[in-house]
Amino acid sequence: MKHLFTLLLAAFITIIRSDPQITVSPSLNKINQVTTYVFTFNIGVTSILPGTATISFPSPAYSFNTSSITSCYDSTDTSILFGCTLTNSSAFSFRWTSAMSEQIFMSISSIKNPSYVDNYAVSFSFVSDSGTPFTTVSSSINSLQPDELTSCSMSFSPTFTNTYSAVTFSLVNKSPIPAGGSLQLTFVGYTPASNGTSLSISVTTGASFINASSISTLIGAYYLLANFFTTAVPSSTTLVFTLSFMLSPPTTGSSFSITMLTYASTNFQYKIDERSCSISGITDLPTPSLSVYTSTSTTLRVGANRASLSMEFKAPSLINFTTDIITVQVASSSSQYLFIFTLSAVPLSNNVTGSSLAGSNTTTGIFFPNVLTSSTISSGTGTRVTGFFLNTLINSGTKTVTVQFSRSNVSYSSNTATIIVHPNILVSASVTPTSTLVLTSTTYSFVLQTANPLGVAAAVVITLPTNVTIASGSCSVSASLSATSSLSSGIACNAAGQVINVTNITSTIIAANTTITLNISGITNPAVTKATNTFFYQTYYGTG
Amino acid sequence: MTNPVDDSTGHNLTITPSAITIPNSYFTVSRADTTNMKYTTYTFTYRVYTSFPANGIMTLILPTAMVVSSGANATYTLSSDATNQSVAITNSTNSTSNRITLTFTTATLPSNTVFTIAISNILNYYSYKPINIQMITSSSDGFAIEQSNLAAFSLTNTAPDTTITASDSNSNTVNGNSITYVFAIRTPSLLYTTDLISI
Numbered sequence: 001m002k003h004l005f006t007l008l009l010a011a012f013i014t015i016i017r018s019d020p021q022i023t024v025s026p027s028l029n030k031i032n033q034v035t036t037y038v039f040t041f042n043i044g045v046t047s048i049l050p051g052t053a054t055i056s057f058p059s060p061a062y063s064f065n066t067s068s069i070t071s072c073y074d075s076t077d078t079s080i081l082f083g084c085t086l087t088n089s090s091a092f093s094f095r096w097t098s099a100m101s102e103q104i105f106m107s108i109s110s111i112k113n114p115s116y117v118d119n120y121a122v123s124f125s126f127v128s129d130s131g132t133p134f135t136t137v138s139s140s141i142n143s144l145q146p147d148e149l150t151s152c153s154m155s156f157s158p159t160f161t162n163t164y165s166a167v168t169f170s171l172v173n174k175s176p177i178p179a180g181g182s183l184q185l186t187f188v189g190y191t192p193a194s195n196g197t198s199l200s201i202s203v204t205t206g207a208s209f210i211n212a213s214s215i216s217t218l219i220g221a222y223y224l225l226a227n228f229f230t231t232a233v234p235s236s237t238t239l240v241f242t243l244s245f246m247l248s249p250p251t252t253g254s255s256f257s258i259t260m261l262t263y264a265s266t267n268f269q270y271k272i273d274e275r276s277c278s279i280s281g282i283t284d285l286p287t288p289s290l291s292v293y294t295s296t297s298t299t300l301r302v303g304a305n306r307a308s309l310s311m312e313f314k315a316p317s318l319i320n321f322t323t324d325i326i327t328v329q330v331a332s333s334s335s336q337y338l339f340i341f342t343l344s345a346v347p348l349s350n351n352v353t354g355s356s357l358a359g360s361n362t363t364t365g366i367f368f369p370n371v372l373t374s375s376t377i378s379s380g381t382g383t384r385v386t387g388f389f390l391n392t393l394i395n396s397g398t399k400t401v402t403v404q405f406s407r408s409n410v411s412y413s414s415n416t417a418t419i420i421v422h423p424n425i426l427v428s429a430s431v432t433p434t435s436t437l438v439l440t441s442t443t444y445s446f447v448l449q450t451a452n453p454l455g456v457a458a459a460v461v462i463t464l465p466t467n468v469t470i471a472s473g474s475c476s477v478s479a480s481l482s483a484t485s486s487l488s489s490g491i492a493c494n495a496a497g498q499v500i501n502v503t504n505i506t507s508t509i510i511a512a513n514t515t516i517t518l519n520i521s522g523i524t525n526p527a528v529t530k531a532t533n534t535f536f537y538q539t540y541y542g543t544g
Numbered sequence: 545m546t547n548p549v550d551d552s553t554g555h556n557l558t559i560t561p562s563a564i565t566i567p568n569s570y571f572t573v574s575r576a577d578t579t580n581m582k583y584t585t586y587t588f589t590y591r592v593y594t595s596f597p598a599n600g601i602m603t604l605i606l607p608t609a610m611v612v613s614s615g616a617n618a619t620y621t622l623s624s625d626a627t628n629q630s631v632a633i634t635n636s637t638n639s640t641s642n643r644i645t646l647t648f649t650t651a652t653l654p655s656n657t658v659f660t661i662a663i664s665n666i667l668n669y670y671s672y673k674p675i676n677i678q679m680i681t682s683s684s685d686g687f688a689i690e691q692s693n694l695a696a697f698s699l700t701n702t703a704p705d706t707t708i709t710a711s712d713s714n715s716n717t718v719n720g721n722s723i724t725y726v727f728a729i730r731t732p733s734l735l736y737t738t739d740l741i742s743i
Binding site for chain 1: 545546547548549550551552553554555556557558559560561562563564594595597682683685687688689690
């Protein structure tokens, strides 16, 4: 009978009681945040036995004092209060009365989240007033997230793309970091391959906190610096340190960043603060050994029509023409006079895989390939590109050619080269003074026949030999052109030392082979009958 | 201006000035003795027309026969400096002229500076024929500057430089009779087949 009664009682209990249940989640998930925790408790019986429920948090991650639990109320009806009391520094309890439901929703404020990310188990235990303990159950808080560093920045030195650089990091932590904490640097947008040398650490600010002997490990895109923080770092501490030989981004684009993450442990568990820091200030890697030149047997002169050019360089990195293009252009100041264009094919040197590449013109130069291909050039490969041509040049000087390498329209290497265009040689030239007597002031007739066209307001500069002199300042000139209709009415003459500038000679463009005659008075012959050095003439294009 | 189009590279664009001829009055010559074939001191007066270069050279062109004794010396004064100074003198002779070269050590001298130059032991010409003397100034490296007009100045000797004796070698000295005179002449210099003796 007794045995039967026990069985009936057990069955009764089995039928009407299951294990309690608990769910718990903080309203705000960042570490160290003071927030409201929301619980769901299910006592597991429909017929409530009054008793005391105890909620226990892991210590020392959670630490309460009398002011921690400021409010304990029904989540569905904030007017219903539960009398929560601290039982110790990491637990509180409340009365589960028979008037309460089997399941209650409780919000408790204000609880401070732990100081680092982990899975934290919160247990729920119940003992009825009659002393019957219910099964203790727990639920994990696994939604915590790291907080954000107050600030972070970095700079590369040198700033060139694809270069092993010293990177100076500056960060201000928001949350304290315990002694033995670690640092993780996650590269976003590219993988910083190692050059085989371990990172060296030098500290500018915060030397007492940073372990300059921390061993770095590179795994894919992650640099891991274990035990980086040798002593506890208070919140809002500025730390500046430099890590050497980190590979800079492959292009100058703005899509690259490094995420800095502090950990509370040596073994990279327990995240604390995290922040993404953009990489900026990256500049083109100077293209090595760049040169642009004409044939060695050719002196490039004004008027040269379609002079052939060649370009040489060492590939600054692997060049893959599935994504990369090379642009060749002239500085804007001379683009009016120099224009590079290619034929339909640009053959490369034999050490390049793939076939010749076609190019296209721009207003200041060319780019190739104009259709992406699978051709490649290995990093460091000396490369010659031919098939460039110059348009007819209208004046001389040093022309700056800029070559730029881009990947997916973002540059990564560039450099400049120069080509020198020499003046052409006048078809004919003569000088005749009216009187040859020594020390006589007389009129000189300077006659020159142009080799190239000249524009509007063209000029001629005459350099007198030593001992042939003219007074500095305005000089008197009478001019004529074989193209008579192009003679300007506003010709000016000015002398300074041995140089005579005759300007604004033409009113329209004049063709090559035009004869210009300039009669200039007031020039004094030398004092002796020795033949002079040569007079020197130069023509200048003007405008148009 | 920058970036010329064409230039005159390779074109030989030079001029060679020519010496200026000074006015006749800017160069005069006088001598102490006008006797044929006599060594005497000549005085040359030259007024600078344009300029006289530093360490300039003066060349005097005389007839070949007007030789300069090896003992000749030259001195000069300037209108700007009355100090009588020596000047280096050399001469060279060819079939057409005798050139006396004076090398000065002056600074550059402006126009209208007057040189008064005395050269001793120059041999007068051997006849009364008018002779011309020309002066050329040059730079220290030998390039002419100004010159006198060759025809501007001439000298003529006035005194005989020889003797003649006449003797009657006949016994009959009656007036009106044709007799033979013997003339003994001391020749002043080498006689050329083209020379004439007039009595």
